[in-house]
Amino acid sequence: MPCAVAGANEVFDRGNEESLRCTLSLHIIEDEHGQPTHGLCTLVGIRHDDGNDSNRDYLATHDPVSDLPRIHVLQKNLAVELAQAVHGCYRLLVCYIDVDRFGVINETYGFDFGDRLIRHIADRLARQTGGRDLVCRLSGDEFVLAVVDRDSEQDQWELARHLLDVIGEPVDEGKLELRLTASLGVSCFPDTATSVQELLLQASVAARTAKQEGGGDSIHVFTQEQRDLLDQRLEIGEHLLGAVVRDELELHYQPVIDAAKRQIIGMEALVRWRHPKLGLVMPDRFIGLAEDFGMIADIGRWVLHRACMQARQWLDQGVGDFTMAVNVSGLQMRGMQLIEDVNRALDRSRLPARMLELEFAEDVIMTNVEHVASVMRELRKIGVKLAMDDFGIGQSSLGHLQRLPVNQLKIDRSFVAAVPEDVSAARISRAVIGLAHEFGFTVVAEGVEKPVQLAFLERNGCEYVQGNFFSKPVSADEMLSMLRHPALRSREEIGDDQGGSILLVDDEQNVLRALARLLRRDGYRIYTASNFKDAFEVLGTQQIHVVVSDHRMPDGKGTEFLGRVKETHPHTVRMILSGYADLGVVTEAINGGAVYRFLTKPWKDDDLRKTLHEAMRMARRDPVDSVAR
Ligand code: C2E
Ligand code: MG
Ligand code: MG
Numbered sequence: 001m002p003c004a005v006a007g008a009n010e011v012f013d014r015g016n017e018e019s020l021r022c023t024l025s026l027h028i029i030e031d032e033h034g035q036p037t038h039g040l041c042t043l044v045g046i047r048h049d050d051g052n053d054s055n056r057d058y059l060a061t062h063d064p065v066s067d068l069p070r071i072h073v074l075q076k077n078l079a080v081e082l083a084q085a086v087h088g089c090y091r092l093l094v095c096y097i098d099v100d101r102f103g104v105i106n107e108t109y110g111f112d113f114g115d116r117l118i119r120h121i122a123d124r125l126a127r128q129t130g131g132r133d134l135v136c137r138l139s140g141d142e143f144v145l146a147v148v149d150r151d152s153e154q155d156q157w158e159l160a161r162h163l164l165d166v167i168g169e170p171v172d173e174g175k176l177e178l179r180l181t182a183s184l185g186v187s188c189f190p191d192t193a194t195s196v197q198e199l200l201l202q203a204s205v206a207a208r209t210a211k212q213e214g215g216g217d218s219i220h221v222f223t224q225e226q227r228d229l230l231d232q233r234l235e236i237g238e239h240l241l242g243a244v245v246r247d248e249l250e251l252h253y254q255p256v257i258d259a260a261k262r263q264i265i266g267m268e269a270l271v272r273w274r275h276p277k278l279g280l281v282m283p284d285r286f287i288g289l290a291e292d293f294g295m296i297a298d299i300g301r302w303v304l305h306r307a308c309m310q311a312r313q314w315l316d317q318g319v320g321d322f323t324m325a326v327n328v329s330g331l332q333m334r335g336m337q338l339i340e341d342v343n344r345a346l347d348r349s350r351l352p353a354r355m356l357e358l359e360f361a362e363d364v365i366m367t368n369v370e371h372v373a374s375v376m377r378e379l380r381k382i383g384v385k386l387a388m389d390d391f392g393i394g395q396s397s398l399g400h401l402q403r404l405p406v407n408q409l410k411i412d413r414s415f416v417a418a419v420p421e422d423v424s425a426a427r428i429s430r431a432v433i434g435l436a437h438e439f440g441f442t443v444v445a446e447g448v449e450k451p452v453q454l455a456f457l458e459r460n461g462c463e464y465v466q467g468n469f470f471s472k473p474v475s476a477d478e479m480l481s482m483l484r485h486p487a488l489r490s491r492e493e494i495g496d497d498q499g500g501s502i503l504l505v506d507d508e509q510n511v512l513r514a515l516a517r518l519l520r521r522d523g524y525r526i527y528t529a530s531n532f533k534d535a536f537e538v539l540g541t542q543q544i545h546v547v548v549s550d551h552r553m554p555d556g557k558g559t560e561f562l563g564r565v566k567e568t569h570p571h572t573v574r575m576i577l578s579g580y581a582d583l584g585v586v587t588e589a590i591n592g593g594a595v596y597r598f599l600t601k602p603w604k605d606d607d608l609r610k611t612l613h614e615a616m617r618m619a620r621r622d623p624v625d626s627v628a629r
Contacts, residue, residue, distance in 0.1 A: 066119055068132055091149040117173070122143070125143060156186045187202035250272050253268065265323065300329060322355065323385065362391055380405045419453050420456065427567070451543055504516065506577075515548070552578060562576065565594075575598070
């Protein structure tokens with residue numbers, strides 16, 4: 001016998017006294033043979049039915065806009081349902097619904113309109129569960145809805161899609177017809193959750209995943225893998241509480257290099273956690289947790305203290321001037337505690353303030369610019385330097401930054417990583433460097449891994465670089481030996497060679513072999529690629545001076561490929577060598593600067609060698625200016 005859920009919003013008459021509105025749920029509890037043994041009544045949300053929503057009891061249990069129960073009421077109702085689901089061995093599904101772009105709707109059409117929409121959504125959702133007691137409005141545009149799946153047959157995706165359809169039905173509001181979308185997360189007892197708390201948490205995590213990965217109008221069903229991750233987070237979080245006291249944190253240091261002088265000018269301190277079971281845990285896995293668990297101030301203080309003491313020790317060991325950069329979490333910017341922490345770390349270590357640099361993530365600016373600016377001004381008074389970390393991925397603009405006393409920008413490593421393959425990332429990096437200079441900031445590029453990235457950054461005037469190409473983060477001892485020999489490898493050592501390098505791109509192997517044989521004799525270093533992808537791989541890893549490409553290739557036109565090479569490797573000299581070409585296209589490519597010469601197949605050896613000799617001279621004379629020839 002199915003479990004009955006009796007009506008919502010019944011109106012009872014209490015004689016002459018007053019009317020009450022209440023939600024009554026009746027649950028029939030069955031024994032293992034399916035025979036009803038108990039009835040369970042839940043009465044929620046009593047209020048005077050006099051049209052006055054200010055009734056305290058009612059407001060305590062209901063959201064007046066949607067007329068849905070509040071979360072604590074839903075939790076109680078869910079607990080009852082869960083107890084029965086355990087008993088009856090059936091499933092309970094919880095859907096977390098986050099309506100997309102509701103803020104914009106509110107701002108555009110006004111809050112009254114927004115409230116009416118909320119009411120529409122609430123009514124529709126309530127209809128899906130046959131009453132309001134398993135639906136709740138959490139805040140603003142977020143709803144939770146639970147479905148009792150007695151036959152254990154309800155497909156979670158189907159249910160979610162159905163709910164999205166229900167929300168997406170047009171809302172007719174006067175002259176307006178709106179279609180709403182939502183991001184929806186689903187959790188399930190007993191698949192991943194065993195308690196009400198878990199059901200709600202997992203559904204909300206799933207909704208966040210849906211929003212982040214689907215960008216709205218999307219669904220995510222909470223998975224066992226996510227559960228494992230959440231459990232791990234919780235376990236790690238609990239253990240992290242004592243990490244500072246147990247002395248489990250350590251700092252590694254990554255050198256920062258003056259690109260022009262090829263010299264180490266400082267380092268960034270990066271925290272690691274030596275976990276007794278997990279080994280060395282990287283900050284990306286625990287800094288966020290430390291923020292959530294309220295431990296970031298302690299960890300931040302420890303890092304500051306340790307970094308300053310270490311820097312002092314290196315000074316005492318006789319190394320020259322350098323800057324020690326320390327990362328600061330946005331949460332450390334709340335209040336004025338950071339100023340005291342910095343003062344204390346400098347006092348205790350006797351490190352000159354000018355040797356300390358604090359790195360802030362870009363998002364700290366967005367939280368409270370005025371406060372952040374005042375903290376930063378105080379820090380500058382102390383004499384420390386300030387840098388904006390991971391610039392380019394957040395929401396701030398250089399305009400925002402100009403209001404802050406920041407000295408330096410660190411371009412996020414995702415932009416550097418995309419050089420040279422991604423033309424638009426290369427353009428962004430170039431633009432950021434140019435603009436940063438106009439605003440008076442110096443620039444550090446993070447995540448430099450390849451010579452070609454270094455060459456690109458250098459050409460575009462980036463003063464400082466940091467990345468695995470020079471050194472991964474290392475221990476204090478290794479950093480000390482680097483500081484003792486701060487001069488680095490020269491350009492030649494990094495990949496340049498005497499004769500110059502040529503990249504030959506052709507899908508015919510015999511052409512590649514013949515060209516390579518011919519040109520090697522002239523002392524060039526020869527690289528070959530039979531498609532554009534491989535060609536970019538070579539360009540990404542080697543210092544190439546001249547690129548010679550076939551025009552008709554299986555993966556595109558040679559002129560288009562050279563156009564992209566021009567953007568990412570403007571210092572190269574680029575030529576087409578082809579038996580076929582659309583003359584108009586080639587002329588356009590030559591006029592646009594992507595192609596220096598057009599050579600025809602079959603070639604004459606001596607003519608080809610002469611042209612390459614000229615091209616090489618041009619490429620090596622002044623790498624920066626060889627762009628538009
Ligand atoms: P970040 O401040 O942007 O630090 C640079 C990160 O990039 C470091 O990761 C570094 O190891 C990595 N990296 C450097 N060069 C390369 C490269 O060539 N290739 C690649 N793939 N990665 C490179 P790490 O040490 O894992 O730190 C990650 C983030 O954790 C840091 O990013 C920073 O935001 C945060 N963090 C680290 N230490 C602290 C700390 O003491 N306090 C706070 N609040 N955050 C910290
Ligand atoms: Mg940093
Ligand atoms: Mg960074």
